[in-house]
Amino acid sequence: EPEVTQTPSHQVTQMGQEVILRCVPISNHLYFYWYRQILGQKVEFLVSFYNNEISEKSEIFDDQFSVERPDGSNFTLKIRSTKLEDSAMYFCASGKGTPLHFGNGTRLTVT
């Protein structure tokens, strides 16, 4: 069964550094998302992407965040200058609409 894959599974970075989280969505899906889950908290929506542009973003998704679909298969989330509070699990998801299928996440640790 096709699945959403995410790399790396764990990323440790220093505060102020840039990180890029990578995702390969399911191939025939049209909608792509990033969510995050801070330890012990809810899964929170960050951004949705459709037709090569952002369709919706949350208040969390400020100017330090950006998304790209550089080559028609990969989908990336860039955090320009990481903060301690960016430490979380970041999940990529894709779908033809609803429901969404999630990857296993990248655990980002900012020190």
Add this chain to the structure above:
Amino acid sequence: QKEVEQDPGPLSVPEGAIVSLNCTYSNSAFQYFMWYRQYSRKGPELLMYTYSSGNKEDGRFTAQVDKSSKYISLFIRDSQPSDSATYLCAMSATAAGNKLTFGGGTRVLVKP
């Protein structure tokens, strides 16, 4: 009032028992309802997907939606230790590209 509320548990049941989970929500625009299972440090895995009110059954899982009460349920029959996980409800207002709003999850422990 939180948009989606879910009892965090833990809910502990003996193997073979029925697990009953539920969520309440406040946004009447929600029409699409999902249940996900999440193992520790893994991504949410889709279990059930329903539209509007009614029941849906898939193997040991039954999902119920009561839009008039803004209440959804998931039942797991003949529970197994491998069902021990956190169960997340999620919902959206539209079918195409709308973000999901999640509950906080209920942790379930099935004891052998």
